[in-house]
Amino acid sequence: xxTPRDKFGRPIVVVTGMGVVTxxxxxxxxxxxxxTAGESGIRTITRFPTxxxxxxxxxxxxxxxVEPFSSTDLSERLADIATDEAVSQAAIGGKGDFPGPLFLxxxxxxxxxxxxxxxGRATGETDFDYDAILRVSGGGRxxxxxxxxxxxxxxxxxxxxxxxxxxxxxxxxxxxxxxTAIQLGVEAIRRGEADAALCVATDGSVNPEAxxxxxxxxxxxxxxDPPQAAVRPFAxxxxxxxxxxxxxxxxxxxxxxxxARGAKILGVLAGCGELADSFHRTRSSPDGKPIIGCVRNxxxxxxxxxxxxxxxxxxxxxxPENDKMEYLGISTVFGDRTGSIPVSSNKSMVGHTLSAAGAxxxxxxxxxxxxxxxPPTINYDVPDPAIPFDVVPNKARDARVTAVMSNxxxxxxxxxxxxxxxxxx
Amino acid sequence: MTETKSPSxxxxxxxxxxxxxxxxxxxxxxxxxxxxRINVDEKxxxxxxxxxxxxxxxxxxxxxxxxxxxxxxxxxxxxxxxxLALDSAGVKGNKEILGRMDMIVAAGGGERDLGVDCxxxxxxxxxxxxPGFLNERLMNDxxxxxxxxxxxxxxAGNIAIVHGVTGSSRTFMGEEAxxxxxxxxxxxxxxxxxxxxxLVGGSQNGERKDLLVLYEFGGFNLKGKFAPVWSRTKDAGFxxxxxxxxxxxxxxxxxxxxxxxxxxxxxxxxxxxxxxxxPGEVTATLQNLWSKLGHLESGGAIITGATGAEPVTSEExxxxxxxxxxxxxxxxxxxxxxxxxxxxxxxxxxxLSISRGALFPSNDLSGLEVxxxxxxxxxxxxxxxxxxxxxxxxxxxxx
Numbered sequence: 105x106x107t108p109r110d111k112f113g114r115p116i117v118v119v120t121g122m123g124v125v126t127x128x129x130x131x132x133x134x135x136x137x138x139x140t141a142g143e144s145g146i147r148t149i150t151r152f153p154t155x156x157x158x159x160x161x162x163x164x165x166x167x168x169x170v171e172p173f174s175s176t177d178l179s180e181r182l183a184d185i186a187t188d189e190a191v192s193q194a195a196i197g198g199k200g201d202f203p204g205p206l207f208l209x210x211x212x213x214x215x216x217x218x219x220x221x222x223x224g225r226a227t228g229e230t231d232f233d234y235d236a237i238l239r240v241s242g243g244g245r246x247x248x249x250x251x252x253x254x255x256x257x258x259x260x261x262x263x264x265x266x267x268x269x270x271x272x273x274x275x276x277x278x279x280x281x282x283x284t285a286i287q288l289g290v291e292a293i294r295r296g297e298a299d300a301a302l303c304v305a306t307d308g309s310v311n312p313e314a315x316x317x318x319x320x321x322x323x324x325x326x327x328x329d330p331p332q333a334a335v336r337p338f339a340x341x342x343x344x345x346x347x348x349x350x351x352x353x354x355x356x357x358x359x360x361x362x363x364a365r366g367a368k369i370l371g372v373l374a375g376c377g378e379l380a381d382s383f384h385r386t387r388s389s390p391d392g393k394p395i396i397g398c399v400r401n402x403x404x405x406x407x408x409x410x411x412x413x414x415x416x417x418x419x420x421x422x423x424p425e426n427d428k429m430e431y432l433g434i435s436t437v438f439g440d441r442t443g444s445i446p447v448s449s450n451k452s453m454v455g456h457t458l459s460a461a462g463a464x465x466x467x468x469x470x471x472x473x474x475x476x477x478x479p480p481t482i483n484y485d486v487p488d489p490a491i492p493f494d495v496v497p498n499k500a501r502d503a504r505v506t507a508v509m510s511n512x513x514x515x516x517x518x519x520x521x522x523x524x525x526x527x528x529x
Numbered sequence: 530m531t532e533t534k535s536p537s538x539x540x541x542x543x544x545x546x547x548x549x550x551x552x553x554x555x556x557x558x559x560x561x562x563x564x565x566r567i568n569v570d571e572k573x574x575x576x577x578x579x580x581x582x583x584x585x586x587x588x589x590x591x592x593x594x595x596x597x598x599x600x601x602x603x604x605x606x607x608x609x610x611x612x613l614a615l616d617s618a619g620v621k622g623n624k625e626i627l628g629r630m631d632m633i634v635a636a637g638g639g640e641r642d643l644g645v646d647c648x649x650x651x652x653x654x655x656x657x658x659x660p661g662f663l664n665e666r667l668m669n670d671x672x673x674x675x676x677x678x679x680x681x682x683x684x685a686g687n688i689a690i691v692h693g694v695t696g697s698s699r700t701f702m703g704e705e706a707x708x709x710x711x712x713x714x715x716x717x718x719x720x721x722x723x724x725x726x727x728l729v730g731g732s733q734n735g736e737r738k739d740l741l742v743l744y745e746f747g748g749f750n751l752k753g754k755f756a757p758v759w760s761r762t763k764d765a766g767f768x769x770x771x772x773x774x775x776x777x778x779x780x781x782x783x784x785x786x787x788x789x790x791x792x793x794x795x796x797x798x799x800x801x802x803x804x805x806x807x808p809g810e811v812t813a814t815l816q817n818l819w820s821k822l823g824h825l826e827s828g829g830a831i832i833t834g835a836t837g838a839e840p841v842t843s844e845e846x847x848x849x850x851x852x853x854x855x856x857x858x859x860x861x862x863x864x865x866x867x868x869x870x871x872x873x874x875x876x877x878x879x880x881l882s883i884s885r886g887a888l889f890p891s892n893d894l895s896g897l898e899v900x901x902x903x904x905x906x907x908x909x910x911x912x913x914x915x916x917x918x919x920x921x922x923x924x925x926x927x928x
Contacts, residue, residue, distance in 0.1 A: 155661025156668055212638045212681040212702065215743065217663060223742070224650030231651060234643045234738050238577075241745035250747030251916065255637060255681075256703030260917055263802055271800035271918060273710050274703040276636075276682045284699055288714070295721040316667040317676040380632070380698035382689040385599060385677050394695070515677070516686025518698060 163348025282462025375406025420449025770865025
């Protein structure tokens with residue numbers, strides 16, 4: 105029997121397990137039900153006081169208790185939940201013995217305010233400088249914080265829990281991180297280095313400083329009331345993204361390996377594209393060339409033309425800038441077909457899960473292929489005439505979907521696109 | 530075990546950019562190494578010891594003051610070193626190549642505004658705990674663009690903006706292992722034909738109290754008086770280093786087509802993650818990695834990023850004792866511990882040593898590091914993280 109390879113002679117990469125957790129709930133079933141019902145997971149923040157903040161809502165995940173709170177601890181818990189679901193579905197390897205490498209998209213890790221305040225209190229003084237903080241940090245009193253706030257700590261935990269092989273990679277390409285994690289897995293399988301890869305993306309970043317940081321960059325929506333109506337991708341009255349938490353995980357395998365062990369194939373990772381933008385730290389090149397190039401790279405990696413794509417899972421953050429640039433990029437590549445391809449934004453419901461978004465949305469794209477039903481873009485009441493997309497407004501739609509493009513763009517000029525299909529191309 | 534299997538394409542190192550505590554550029558670093566110079570500061574952060582960055586004229590690599598202002602020190606160091614690497618490879622300003630050059634940066638995070646943090650903590654200590662107090666202070670006191678100077682992937686972002694490297698941009702995190710994996714994945718991609726040319730490296734500013742706090746939690750900082758890595762068994766720890774180290778790696782075919790001169794060949798990079806629950810695990814892991822490197826001839830050298838932290842440094846010492854035919858150099862003694870950057874720095878120094886036909890002299894007092902009289906044709910770069918992660922690379926002379 106010949107090995108199943110794509111038209112470029114590379115091993116075909118398939119998905120055999122997936123898991124997801126968002127502000128809508130834990131697990132594919134719950135998420136899909138609510139996503140296709142047009143429900144929003146955005147709510148008023150109760151985790152910490154919001155006095156003095158311009159934005160007081162987010163897609164927080166409050167059903168996973170973490171005490172004392174740190175974003176890194178929550179990220180780890182969310183990654184556990186999504187990964188467990190993905191690995192269980194794939195039924196691959198033994199328990200705690202995943203037969204391949206781990207690629208983890210995770211937010212940059214840092215000591216957070218609850219811990220910093222604890223250090224301040226530990227000085228026992230009311231008037232102190234940073235040297236006093238440095239002095240009390242040692243002596244073994246805060247040993248656990250060393251490990252907790254290492255950038256590699258979440259990946260280390262996942263590697264130990266799920267028994268992935270080799271050196272786990274923690275990565276960040278900002279809001280494209282989840283897509284990059286999947287791309288790294290695809291590449292490893294295509295190289296023949298691994299028959300299976302575990303690609304996970306997680307973000308539990310809703311804390312005061314993270315919110316303030318995005319707020320100071322004028323990136324967040326301030327449509328606080330009602331919070332469910334805050335994210336308005338592609339609408340004329342969109343005013344920013346909404347921070348959200350979540351995790352997505354996929355088990356990738358070579359088609360050969362998956363077939364040999366009789367695994368159920370949930371979809372195909374047909375292509376990945378990326379291209380960096382050197383225009384500005386937070387803004388896209390006005391000519392859209394990097395986004396256009398990224399989308400074209402993904403198509404060419406999959407070996408298909410734009411005519412084969414019948415649904416676009418948009419980055420669709422709801423910022424004035426992103427949605428405009430995404431339209432420019434897509435309309436340039438898709439030409440006359442632009443207005444007739446459904447383009448919807450999951451973020452209208454789950455918010456922007458940042459480092460996790462690329463993987464969360466890849467899972468939703470795969471569910472779209474599985475159910476032949478496109479989740480809507482909610483809060484779309486005032487169309488923007490400058491963005492004449494078919495955004496699948498407000499209500500899910502049944503459709504024949506064979507190939508999905510999922511886009512992710514991020515600060516720092518990050519662009520990544522994935523192409524997912526039902527069957528091998 | 531993660532390894533790059535039987536690479537199909539030979540991968541050359543055609544560019545090296547070093548901006549370290551010893552100086553900028555290959556000449557300055559090579560001269561300082563041969564003069565056995567170490568730039569260490571025992572006073573500014575006493576009792577903690579750091580290796581300060583040798584200041585440069587930033588304008589030569591980061592011409593726009595606006596760009597310099599948008600970065601914190603770690604990004605400036607990295608962006609500067611990346612520019613040196615591109616210069617060294619002869620691709621600086623070559624839009625055709627830079628537009629398809631892949632980039633993998635190994636990064637931590639950026640400096641905090643210590644003044645803002647301290648003021649908030651002092652106010653809290655004085656009883657100011659009104660709801661929203663922290664929010665208001667952060668909203669008012671944080672510089673709006675500070676976040677961009679802290680984000681891990683914005684070193685790569687700045688390199689794209691300043692130097693125009695845009696083929697792809699990936700940032701790996703995870704301390705020492707991030708540097709190993711950046712080199713490993715770049716090599717694997719080029720060897721497999723997934724990429725032709727890549728910029729790989731990292732940077733760290735060690736003159737940072739917030740970093741000292743993080744490592745002080747685990748008791749990892751070297752205190753008091755400087756000592757070479759192998760002489761720190763009693764007072765274990767590392768002195769944070771400041772360095773940017775970037776490499777241009779490309780397929781032999783790509784390099785030859787553009788007439789680029791190689792420093793050395795990067796033959797293999799292997800990595801693993803020992804659980805480190807029992808004594809001996811790191812030693813065993815290093816032995817296993819060594820066996821995966823490819824054919825090794827005696828008379829070579831080992832450039833290790835050994836940290837001086839324990840117990841990992843002792844475990845590495847046990848491993849090294851099995852390979853006494855290799856002359857060892859610990860970069861931690863000379864440059865301090867530059868975390869994500871230590872492994873790319875080690876590869877850069879290995880390639881430089883091979884291209885200069887000599888291993889640089891030792892600064893060791895313990896007797897572990899011996900002199901090497903003949904030109905090294907193989908240098909193994911070793912990295913065992915202070916807490917996690919083990920990796921090795923084989924850098925060879927081009928035959």
